[in-house]
Amino acid sequence: MDSPDSVRLVEVGPRDGLQNEPTSVSVEAKVAFIEALADAGLKDIESGSFVSPRWVPQMADSAEVFKRIRRVPGVTYSALVPNLKGLEAAIASGVEEIAVFGSASESFSRRNINCSIAESLERFRPVCKDALAHGMRVRGYVSCGLGCPYEGEISPKAVADVTTKLIELGCYEVALSDTIGVGTPGKARAMFSTVAKEVPTERLALHFHDTYGQALANILACLDLGARSIDSAAAGLGGCPYASGASGNVATEDVVFMLDGMGVRTGVDLEKLVAAGRLISGELGRAPNSRLGRIERRWPALAAAE
Numbered sequence: 493m494d495s496p497d498s499v500r501l502v503e504v505g506p507r508d509g510l511q512n513e514p515t516s517v518s519v520e521a522k523v524a525f526i527e528a529l530a531d532a533g534l535k536d537i538e539s540g541s542f543v544s545p546r547w548v549p550q551m552a553d554s555a556e557v558f559k560r561i562r563r564v565p566g567v568t569y570s571a572l573v574p575n576l577k578g579l580e581a582a583i584a585s586g587v588e589e590i591a592v593f594g595s596a597s598e599s600f601s602r603r604n605i606n607c608s609i610a611e612s613l614e615r616f617r618p619v620c621k622d623a624l625a626h627g628m629r630v631r632g633y634v635s636c637g638l639g640c641p642y643e644g645e646i647s648p649k650a651v652a653d654v655t656t657k658l659i660e661l662g663c664y665e666v667a668l669s670d671t672i673g674v675g676t677p678g679k680a681r682a683m684f685s686t687v688a689k690e691v692p693t694e695r696l697a698l699h700f701h702d703t704y705g706q707a708l709a710n711i712l713a714c715l716d717l718g719a720r721s722i723d724s725a726a727a728g729l730g731g732c733p734y735a736s737g738a739s740g741n742v743a744t745e746d747v748v749f750m751l752d753g754m755g756v757r758t759g760v761d762l763e764k765l766v767a768a769g770r771l772i773s774g775e776l777g778r779a780p781n782s783r784l785g786r787i788e789r790r791w792p793a794l795a796a797a798e
């Protein structure tokens with residue numbers, strides 16, 4: 493398949509990235525990061541989550557973050573919501589888009605949200621219904637799409653089943669997630685094509701962590717199959733507190749560099765994006781976990797000769 497003209501990028505650094513940091517990041521720093529990402533041209537920014545503060549203390553200040561973001565027209569600032577209590581808080585914070593998060597693995601579902609897969613879907617039903625009634629858009633995640641930290645192998649069919657159910661609940665898009673970054677291109681292709689038999693590819697996104705350095709290859713494999721929406725995190729931040737050992741999401745800077753080189757439009761200014769990644773890395777006291785963020789002198793991405 494030819495490369496697409498453009499893809500949608502969903503920036504998850506402020507949520508997936510900062511939920512996993514041992515050091516606490518101030519509200520000011522979170523807001524500055526989110527604003528720098530919007531300034532770089534990112535149009536979809538997952539900016540926090542309304543989950544139990546006992547489970548994920550790093551996101552306990554999400555209401556304050558949402559209150560302080562200087563919102564840029566045309567940019568969507570979304571949040572994770574696990575239940576009706578979270579939805580109530582999201583509505584009170586003026587959130588326009590939420591994401592519910594399920595799993596293809598029973599064990600991960602219990603560890604992450606303290607219920608079975610079936611119970612989670614029943615829990616999401618009223619969340620999706622009420623969110624849609626409030627005019628919000630609802631996105632979904634399916635964790636452990638390419639492997640589970642507790643169960644190992646996960647079948648593509650299990651991923652397809654949960655994805656289909658999330659679409660039925662009203663999610664406009666479901667992010668097929670490699671929570672622990674163990675996937676390789678053949679496996680990613682098998683998972684994506686199995687799900688695509690049940691759900692149109694326009695409604696699927698890729699959310700790949702990069703533990704083993706396979707995420708870009710996996711993205712490319714799925715772009716060939718029609719994927720057009722990619723999650724990533726500036727500076728390669730990310731990880732789930734309930735999937736220990738997993739590293740960050742694929743770095744947005746590296747995804748944009750690859751897509752620039754392929755002539756695929758993202759609307760992102762790479763210089764500003766690298767600066768945003770360095771800004772938050774400086775806050776965290778370390779170098780960015782992206783290839784681009786670590787290179788001092790950069791050459792532009794070179795496209796294929798005609």
Ligand code: HMG
Binds near residue numbers: 511577579633634
């Ligand atoms: P629970 O303990 O079963 O919930 O947790 P509960 O309903 O029994 O409530 C227990 C307490 O939490 C109560 O407080 C509730 O009020 C409070 P208490 O009376 O004991 O003081 N509570 C809440 N507080 C604030 N906001 C809420 C909320 N809900 C309950 N929304 C629950 C169940 C789902 C709440 C919990 O397990 C939880 O919050 N889990 C979230 C875990 C999480 O955020 N994980 C990381 C995000 S997922 C991820 O990273 C994967 C992803 O990136 C894709 C991928 O890579 O795979 C998306």
Ligand code: MG
Binds near residue numbers: 508671701730731732
């Ligand atoms: Mg994730």
